[in-house]
Amino acid sequence: xxxxxxxxxxxxxxxxxxxxxxxxxxxxxxxxxxxxxxxxxxxxxxxxxxxxxxxxxxxxxxxxxxxxxxxxxxxxxxxxxxxxxxxxxxxxxxxxxxxxxxxxxxxxxxxxxxxxxxxxxxxxxxxxxxxxxxxxxxxxxxxxxxxxxxxxxxxxxxxxxxxxxxxxxxxxxxxxxxxxxxxxxxxxxxxxxxxxxxxxxxxxxxxxxxxxxxxxxxxxxxxxxxxxxxxxxxxxxxxxxxxxxxxxxxxxxxxxxxxxxxxxxxxxxxxxxxxxxxxxxxxxxxxxxxxxxxxxxxxxxxxxxxxxxxxxxxxxxxxxxxxxxxxxxxxxxxxxxxxxxxxxxxxxxxxxxxxxxxxxxxxxxxxxxxxxxxxxxxxxxxxxxxxxxxxxxxxxxxxxxxxxxxxxxxxxxxxxxxxxxxxxxxxxxxxxxxxxxxxxxxxxxxxxxxxxxxxxxxxxxxxxxxxxxxxxxxxxxxxxxxxxxxxxxxxxxxxxxxxxxxxxxxxxxxxxxxxxxxxxxxxxxxxxxxxxxxxxxxxxxxxxxxxxxxxxxxxxxxxxxxxxxxxxxxxxxxxxxxxxxxxxxxxxxxxxxxxxxxxxxxxxxxxxxxxxxxxxxxxxxxxxxxxxxxxxxxxxxxxxxxxxxxxxxxxxxxxxxxxxxxxxxxxxxxxxxxxxxxxxxxxxxxxxxxxxxxxxxxxxxxxxxxxxxxxxxxxxxxxxxxxxxxxxxxxxxxxxxxxxxxxxxxxxxxxxxxxxxxxxxxxxxxxxxxxxxxxxxxxxxxxxxxxxxxxxxxxxxxx
Amino acid sequence: xxxxxxxxxxxxxxxxxxxxxxxxxxxxxxxxxxxxxxxxxxxxxxxxxxxxxxxxxxxxxxxxxxxxxxxxxxxxxxxxxxxxxxxxxxxxxxxxxxxxxxxxxxxxxxxxxxxxxxxxxxxxxxxxxxxxxxxxxxxxxxxxxxxxxxxxxxxxxxxxxxxxxxxxxxxx
Numbered sequence: 001x002x003x004x005x006x007x008x009x010x011x012x013x014x015x016x017x018x019x020x021x022x023x024x025x026x027x028x029x030x031x032x033x034x035x036x037x038x039x040x041x042x043x044x045x046x047x048x049x050x051x052x053x054x055x056x057x058x059x060x061x062x063x064x065x066x067x068x069x070x071x072x073x074x075x076x077x078x079x080x081x082x083x084x085x086x087x088x089x090x091x092x093x094x095x096x097x098x099x100x101x102x103x104x105x106x107x108x109x110x111x112x113x114x115x116x117x118x119x120x121x122x123x124x125x126x127x128x129x130x131x132x133x134x135x136x137x138x139x140x141x142x143x144x145x146x147x148x149x150x151x152x153x154x155x156x157x158x159x160x161x162x163x164x165x166x167x168x169x170x171x172x173x174x175x176x177x178x179x180x181x182x183x184x185x186x187x188x189x190x191x192x193x194x195x196x197x198x199x200x201x202x203x204x205x206x207x208x209x210x211x212x213x214x215x216x217x218x219x220x221x222x223x224x225x226x227x228x229x230x231x232x233x234x235x236x237x238x239x240x241x242x243x244x245x246x247x248x249x250x251x252x253x254x255x256x257x258x259x260x261x262x263x264x265x266x267x268x269x270x271x272x273x274x275x276x277x278x279x280x281x282x283x284x285x286x287x288x289x290x291x292x293x294x295x296x297x298x299x300x301x302x303x304x305x306x307x308x309x310x311x312x313x314x315x316x317x318x319x320x321x322x323x324x325x326x327x328x329x330x331x332x333x334x335x336x337x338x339x340x341x342x343x344x345x346x347x348x349x350x351x352x353x354x355x356x357x358x359x360x361x362x363x364x365x366x367x368x369x370x371x372x373x374x375x376x377x378x379x380x381x382x383x384x385x386x387x388x389x390x391x392x393x394x395x396x397x398x399x400x401x402x403x404x405x406x407x408x409x410x411x412x413x414x415x416x417x418x419x420x421x422x423x424x425x426x427x428x429x430x431x432x433x434x435x436x437x438x439x440x441x442x443x444x445x446x447x448x449x450x451x452x453x454x455x456x457x458x459x460x461x462x463x464x465x466x467x468x469x470x471x472x473x474x475x476x477x478x479x480x481x482x483x484x485x486x487x488x489x490x491x492x493x494x495x496x497x498x499x500x501x502x503x504x505x506x507x508x509x510x511x512x513x514x515x516x517x518x519x520x521x522x523x524x525x526x527x528x529x530x531x532x533x534x535x536x537x538x539x540x541x542x543x544x545x546x547x548x549x550x551x552x553x554x555x556x557x558x559x560x561x562x563x564x565x566x567x568x569x570x571x572x573x574x575x576x577x578x579x580x581x582x583x584x585x586x587x588x589x590x591x592x593x594x595x596x597x598x599x600x601x602x603x604x605x606x607x608x609x610x611x612x613x614x615x616x617x618x619x620x621x622x623x624x625x626x627x628x629x630x631x632x633x634x635x636x637x638x639x640x641x642x643x644x645x646x647x648x649x650x651x652x653x654x655x656x657x658x659x660x661x662x663x664x665x666x667x668x669x670x671x672x673x674x675x676x677x678x679x680x681x682x683x684x685x686x687x688x689x690x691x692x693x694x695x696x697x698x699x700x701x702x703x704x705x706x707x708x709x710x711x712x713x714x715x716x717x718x719x720x721x722x723x724x725x726x727x728x729x730x731x732x733x734x735x736x737x738x739x740x741x742x743x744x745x746x747x748x749x750x751x752x753x754x755x756x757x758x759x760x761x762x763x764x765x766x767x768x769x770x771x772x773x774x775x776x777x778x779x780x781x782x783x784x785x786x787x788x789x790x791x792x793x794x795x796x797x798x799x
Numbered sequence: 800x801x802x803x804x805x806x807x808x809x810x811x812x813x814x815x816x817x818x819x820x821x822x823x824x825x826x827x828x829x830x831x832x833x834x835x836x837x838x839x840x841x842x843x844x845x846x847x848x849x850x851x852x853x854x855x856x857x858x859x860x861x862x863x864x865x866x867x868x869x870x871x872x873x874x875x876x877x878x879x880x881x882x883x884x885x886x887x888x889x890x891x892x893x894x895x896x897x898x899x900x901x902x903x904x905x906x907x908x909x910x911x912x913x914x915x916x917x918x919x920x921x922x923x924x925x926x927x928x929x930x931x932x933x934x935x936x937x938x939x940x941x942x943x944x945x946x947x948x949x950x951x952x953x954x955x956x957x958x959x960x961x962x963x964x965x966x967x968x969x970x971x
Contacts, residue, residue, distance in 0.1 A: 016891055023899025024887040024906060026833020026873030033832040119818070196837040196845050196934050197900045247835070247900030248934050279838045502898030502935050680894035684936050688897065691937030715842035715932070723925045723938045752937070 010515045011677050011743055017507045018522070019500070028245040031200040031217040036272035039202070040069055042262060043121035044275075045111040045128050046285050047103035050139070050355035050708025051150070052132035054102060057111060062124035067116040070269055071128060074098035074110065077264055081230050084256055087324040088162055088470050092155040093353065095321035097257035102135065104152050104320035105355045106709050107284030109257075114265055114273060137355035137708050141294060141317035144352040152320055152353040161318055162326045162351040162469065166333070166636045168408035169344025174309035178300035182384055186376050187777040188369035188757075190292035190317070191700040193362050193692065194720060195501070197247025198282040199255040203263040204272035212263055214240045219249040219501050220256065221463075221478075221538040224531045230260045231267075240531035246501035250692065251361040251541065252288040253501060254324075283713045289702050290362035291328055292317040295373035305385045305392040307340060312373060313348040316366075318359055325359035326351040328366030330465030331542070334411045334640020335367065335456045338374045339418050340396040345408050349469075355708050363692065364457075364750040365542060368757055371455040372778065375758035379452070379765070389452045389762075390426070394419060397454070404739070410637025411458075412628065413644045414738045414746075416672065418454065421648050421734045425670035428732045434652055434666065441665075442770075447655040447789070448665075449766025453759035454648045457673070458641035459747020460740075461542020462629035468638050476630050479623050480544070481535030482552035484513060484560050486618035490600040492517070493525040496549060497537035503749060504681045505545055509553040511677055512743075516557035518583040519596075536623060543747025544626075546677055547643055547738075552624040554742040559620035567602055568594050570611040627740035643738045643746035645673035649690075649759035655767050657793075660786025662698065662764055664727040671751060672734040675744035683731060686751040691726045693756025699725070701779050768792075802866050806831070807875030817863050822846045824862035825872060833873035833903045837932070844931035847904030848872050854908045854930070873903035876910060885955070886910050886948040895944030897935035905931045909945045917953055919945065 005012065022028055059071035074096055083094040094100075099110045111128050115121035136150035143149050144159040151159055175181065201216040214227065218240070228235035246253055258275055265273040277286050298311040314332075318325040329349035336345050378396070382389040397418040398405050405413045434450060441448035462478040483495040494509050506526040514521030538544075561581050568586025569579045571594060579586050587593035602609045603618045610616060628642040648670040653662045669686065676682045699719040703712045712718040737744025757778055764785065765774045771792040775784065804811050806829060813828040822839075825831045825848070837845030839858045846858040849871035876884045883891065886909055896902040905928060912919055912927035919927070924945045925938075933941060 017894050019899070020891040020894060020896055021883070023896055023902045024883060024890045025877050026831075026903040028899045030832075030835070030900065032826075032836065035830075119816075194934065195898070195900070196843055196932060197835065197898070198837075245899060248898040250934070276836075278836075279840065502896075504897070680940070681897075684894055684897055684940055687937035687939040688933075688935045689937070692934070714840050715838045716840065720843075720932050720934065721937075722932060723929045723942070726938050728921075728942075729937065729939060 005675060005744065008515065009518065010511045010521050012675060012679065014679055015511065017504045017678065017680055018510065019504055019506050029243065030197060030245050030247050031202060031215055032276050034202045034215045036202065036204055039272040039274055040114050040116065040269065041118040041121050042265065042273060042275040043113050043118060043125045044109040044281055044285065045113065045125040047099060047106055047108045047110050049103055049132050049134050050106045051135040051137035052103050053135060054099060054110065055131040055133055058129040059111065061127040062113055065124050065127070067120045068113065068124045070114040070265065072098065072112040072265060074100040077261065080264055081260055082232060084230060084260065085226055086322045087327045087466065088322055089472050090156060090161055090322050093153045093161065093322045095323065097261040105357050107357055108320065109285045112261055112265065114269065118276070139354055139356060139704050139708055141315050141352050141354065144317065144354045145350070152355060159352045159354065161322050161353060162329065162349060164469065165346065165348040166409065167346045168637065171309050171311065171344045171346040174344050175300040178302060178308050180301050180303065180384065181298060182380055183298045184376065184380060185776060186295050186373050188291055188293040188372060189701040189778050190289055191696045191702065191779070192288055192290035193250035193252050194718065195248030195250065195253065198277035198279060199253055199258055199286055199288070200274065200276035201255055201259045201262050202272060202274040203259065203266040205267040205270070207270070210237050212238050214238065214259060214263065215244050216240070216255060216259060217244060217246045217253055218255060218499055219246055219539055219541070220254040221541060226256050227259055227263060231263055236532060238531070242497065242499050242528035242530060242534065244499055246499050249501035250363040251365065254360050257287060279714055283718060284710050285357060287323070287358035288360045289319060289357050290359060291366055291369050293369050297373055297377050299377050299381060301381050303385060305381050305387045305395055307342055307381060307396055309344045310342050311346040313350070314370070315350045317354050317356060318351045319354060319356040321358045323358050324361055327465050327469060328361065330469045331365040331640065332367050332370035333409045333465065333468065334458045335644065336409045337407050338371060339398060339416070339454050339456055339646060341398050343408065356704055357702070357710070361541065363753050367458065367750070368693065368696070368754045371754050372758040372761065375453045375455065375762065379762050390422065393452070393454050394422060411640045414642060414740050415736045416644060416646050417734065417736045418646055421646055421670040421672050424734060425648050425650060425668055425732045428730065429650055429668050438652060441654045447657050447767040449653055449763045451651040451653065451759040451761065451763025451766060452649065453755040453762060455755040455758065457543055457645040457647065457747055457750050457754050459543035459645055460547040460626055460642040461544035462626035462641065464629065464633065464638045464640050468633045474632060476632055478538045478626050478629065480537050480548035480552050481621065481623045482509060482549060482556045483535060483619065483621045484556045486560070486600055488600070488604040490597050491525070492519065492523070493527060494553065495527055495529055497529065497534035498539045500540065503540050503545060504678060505540065505549060507678055507681065508546060508550055512550050512553040513557045516554055517561060535621060540749070542641065543749040546745045547741050547747060548624055548626065550677060550745060551742050552622045555622035555624060556620045559622065560618065563618065563620065564599050566611055566614065567599055571609065642740045643674065645746040645748060645751060647671050647751055647755045649755045651759045651763045653760070653763035653767055655785060657789050660789055661782045662785065667727045668730045668732065669752065670732040670734060672736050673748040673751060674735060674738045674741070674746035677743065677745055682748045685748050686731060687729055689750060689752025690729055690756045691721050693753045694726060694760060695721045696778060697757040697760040698779050698781065800863065802863050804862065804865055804870060805868070806870045807872060815862055817861065819862055820858055821848070821860045821862045821865050822857035825857060831872050831874050835900055835903060837901070842932070844904045844908065845901050847907050847931060849907055849911055852911060852914060854911050871907065873907060876906065885951050886913065889948035889951060890944040893940045893943040893947055895936065895941040901931055901933045905933060905941060909948070912945065913949055913952060917949065919949055
């Protein structure tokens, strides 16, 4: 740690979030607000079939409509562009923005129509006639695994994208030694983050400057590179405008196919072109679904509830194309034992293609489903041993003095104090009173239960899972950057190099730079250059920006401070360590002082007063490497993320057995993400994450029927939690600083979401345990609960 | 066809297709981009505007149906450029938002609530914003913002002038 928390002026204080001001006035700048002269609009025609050969496309009626400019097919686009990037080494699983030759899921975009308005483009899309020859299809992961299942990509030969088994430690020996074992299966339903703003992109091509300009509601690492590769143009011909506010993402806003489609059209037509997905486009064919995963878990433990070893198999249904989905099986390797001292783990990661829509990165990148599996297991160990669920967790937790702690899969956890967080939460709740309340509810005729979940939020995102799962990938850095410029009048401007989707990065960097330079953060301007003027960034993924962007801002500010001190020391004729920097000024203790304005003036105008060899002006830059990152995997082990936040959830649920609707009576979370830089932001992310987790646990699922059709295509069927469903949440704070970050901060962008599904599932299962039933699949819908209760009470339901 | 709309206290005219929604007309014809499209089937509330003071989903209303009503969009809430209303300021104070996309609709729903109820309970607030989906916040800091705004508005109501304050009088 490089900064002393006791002296914080701005960090950890309750300051406003600077971005809020424009948003409350309706003056955000979203992609749909970008209106260019002569702009044309795109509508897409989705496939009605889960799998079908495209025999012919007749667009003549559409093209005959006034105001319709173009109809683009997959064949034309595929000839003009390269396939979109795959994460794994699966070159024969080719993905294009529009279906080529055949469709692979119902909802896949087949044709794009360009017209003067979106409404007209939609009208024209209805007139495009596509002749399909339906093909066999496969919807379920276990069927897709079978060698005789219809391959989604015939050229690839099977539906298996990834099947890799890792053995970390002496798993078989530990299983043989352990007196007790249990096995179970849980299933994580296909849900996603489903931002209220759909994906949108506007592109224009300037043939006289050879420049593709792109505005998009994007949150994606290496976005300009991917555009350039697919379009086969130099990357410095692609200019992504980063000053577009993104209306929510939480991982999924990675519209590369949409971008390539629109960029091609802009070049082809010589006009700006935009595609703003409507809700149907987004849900059915926007390629933004999330993990869809079956876990088979075996645990080896003893009568004291100590879990020695785990075998965990995760089978994920990636959907029709590979994308980055399989990597969501890789990231959880960095916290595969959760907060527990398991000595060995066997992990089998399987990813298969199916005739469902494509997955994208979802908040936590596979960690929340994994945490749900682990926590369900710990509850089962408690039940099997007759021990209290909290006690079993306490017995298995890594202890404070054991950090830094190396887990079997190769990551070292930075720091934590899980026992103290649990103690604080239970004291806050008065846990005995909560148990009495649960019993009182049960006595009143309701089903009631308490759910417990403890889990980690790996944060700081490097991308070690890429080389771990794909040997051809040698990525060992996932840097982020910050630049600080002090102008000739002494005003400070920070540049950041990514878009934001609500994380408050402008507040983050101004707070950090204000802290280091000891100047008012509110007087600092924050700007986002376009991608050609940007320093390297890997975008806000993997709970990384407090660590990585905050870290880069800290180091850039330290460099600036050092430069100012050197300028001051030179004027006083003393060494650098002979001066003190304070609140923008530099002085000799008890002696001469130079203020901010004087130092700025020297830097900008008095070269003759600068130390020899110093560059004039006041500008510093820092490109930050991920702490603890930088090495390739060895023997299936690698350091994944640098920091590990901890959360402990306790939730009390009551269910009216006649209705089956779970009602959350109390929700408490203990949260330790180290030093909190902006309390408002961390609180909001935690509360929002819990709401999102509640959706995944109880409401949200992309459901396909046996005909391969998506039946939850809108918000009437895909249910997002409203203010009615989300309870008031109490947060109990704890701070265990990370030794690897500048202020001791850890990540928080995925907090709440990583444990809420496990906790809510646990509470429901505790509620219905007395009936001899349990639920092992998310979401646990009201209808499922009601039906199961009715079935478990045959005598009663006959009355 | 031609419509005359009264938006944020100003009369505006446009020549539009009858099938065009109020949402699209506000955004495309009048460049009032603070009103956002979320689901376009009346569930998420991102497109909420006030029609004669009541929250309405502008994606479910044709612009021609709004002829003759007082339409208030988020742009009509700030008293002056750069100056926030009490409710907008309260959302900033509690950080009742993140990405800002649902925020205009959310604030208009909250504003409508406070116009008819100066001392809303938590349940009143939950009910009033339950038609506005926020994916970022989990609603906690939104509810805090509305509670804070209610307190501020009440505290800032001159006591001797209470009878002439429209919102207070209506609430009674």
